[in-house]
Amino acid sequence: MQMxxxxxxxxxxxxxxxxxxxxxxTFQAGSVREAQKEQxxxxxxxxALLVSHLPEVVCSDNNQMTENCLDRLKLxxxxxxxxxxxxxxxxxxxxxxxxxxxxxxxxxxxxxxQEVFPETEQYIIYDNAxxxxxxxxxxxxxxxxxxxxxxPQSQSALGVLAVEVYR
Amino acid sequence: MSAITLKRALNREPANRKLQPAASPIQKRGQREKCxxxxxxxxxEKRGQMEMIGIAIVVVLxxxxxxxxxxxxxxxxxxxxxxxxxxQAAQNMVDAIVRTATLCHGLDFAAVLGDCSKNGENGLTCExxxxxxxxxxxxxxxxxxxxxxxxxxQYRFTAEKDVGGRAFEDIMTPGCTKALIDxxxxxxxxxxxxxxxxxxxxxxxxxxxxxxxK
Numbered sequence: 001m002q003m004x005x006x007x008x009x010x011x012x013x014x015x016x017x018x019x020x021x022x023x024x025x026t027f028q029a030g031s032v033r034e035a036q037k038e039q040x041x042x043x044x045x046x047x048a049l050l051v052s053h054l055p056e057v058v059c060s061d062n063n064q065m066t067e068n069c070l071d072r073l074k075l076x077x078x079x080x081x082x083x084x085x086x087x088x089x090x091x092x093x094x095x096x097x098x099x100x101x102x103x104x105x106x107x108x109x110x111x112x113x114q115e116v117f118p119e120t121e122q123y124i125i126y127d128n129a130x131x132x133x134x135x136x137x138x139x140x141x142x143x144x145x146x147x148x149x150x151x152p153q154s155q156s157a158l159g160v161l162a163v164e165v166y167r
Numbered sequence: 168m169s170a171i172t173l174k175r176a177l178n179r180e181p182a183n184r185k186l187q188p189a190a191s192p193i194q195k196r197g198q199r200e201k202c203x204x205x206x207x208x209x210x211x212e213k214r215g216q217m218e219m220i221g222i223a224i225v226v227v228l229x230x231x232x233x234x235x236x237x238x239x240x241x242x243x244x245x246x247x248x249x250x251x252x253x254x255q256a257a258q259n260m261v262d263a264i265v266r267t268a269t270l271c272h273g274l275d276f277a278a279v280l281g282d283c284s285k286n287g288e289n290g291l292t293c294e295x296x297x298x299x300x301x302x303x304x305x306x307x308x309x310x311x312x313x314x315x316x317x318x319x320x321q322y323r324f325t326a327e328k329d330v331g332g333r334a335f336e337d338i339m340t341p342g343c344t345k346a347l348i349d350x351x352x353x354x355x356x357x358x359x360x361x362x363x364x365x366x367x368x369x370x371x372x373x374x375x376x377x378x379x380x381k
Binding site: 005009012016020022023027031033037038041042044045048068069116119120132137138139140141142143144149154156158159160 | 218222226237245248249252255259262266267269273274278306310313318331359
């Protein structure tokens, strides 16, 4: 009789313990997903900021960088160097090698600079968008695209830096 | 009759003892056995009740713990990226607009907006025949439409002089009107602001990006 009672009590205890563990596990899984999403958002911000401040494409005067400004000539050179299928500029300087060099920083993302005004043009500066992905975070940063070959008054155009980060 | 009362009754010497025939030892043993069994049953019932109360307390404690855990653990979604993107879009857009060269006498938007604010409709006439105000408003509306509206972003662009009111009518989408912003129906993260000196006075251009209230 007492044995049966003890077994019943233990059974109830383990049922309660199991239910609590299940509840805790489900909740923790949700928290982990939330943390992963937050980390992914931070990664998207990091890549967007990295691209917008990249010395390789940012406008500069006497080695002084200008904020929120990309140089058109540098953009053209870059897209010939890093974009998929780019032949590169001599041995060991372009194509896959340059792409692999930037892959550690830009990971699975696509970076495009679009000129919006006065003309419309597009420069793909990095493209490693996977075919299958769970989520994509787009970031759009409006900025100036400067063409130093034009007269000073008409050098600046308005563009958008579009950074799409995938996972 | 409870077991204790029955026990007391059994142990007590009855007053009318002489009238009743004396119980045989076998009968007495039977009665005691019955009494013991009743006592045992009562004790078990009490123990059962105690156990039930114990389990109830444990369940209440678990529920309280879970509630406390949930209350402390549930955090609102971070929204880190949304806030960053909104802030960047607003400030960078106004910065980029004022620096951009226009097709109106090769001036940049800051100069065209300055002329519009100072001279109104009597100001410069651009190559396409529009006044500086019409040109600035039309081209800025076009840029905002292509950059922000194309990405379903709600916005309101204003150009206000510190003296004499607006340079031109506000450019906005239906989801980001002054009334909606003032009523708190939409939230506006840090707006993009760019002052343009007019000599005398200042023209302040402002871009607000609206998001639905969470």
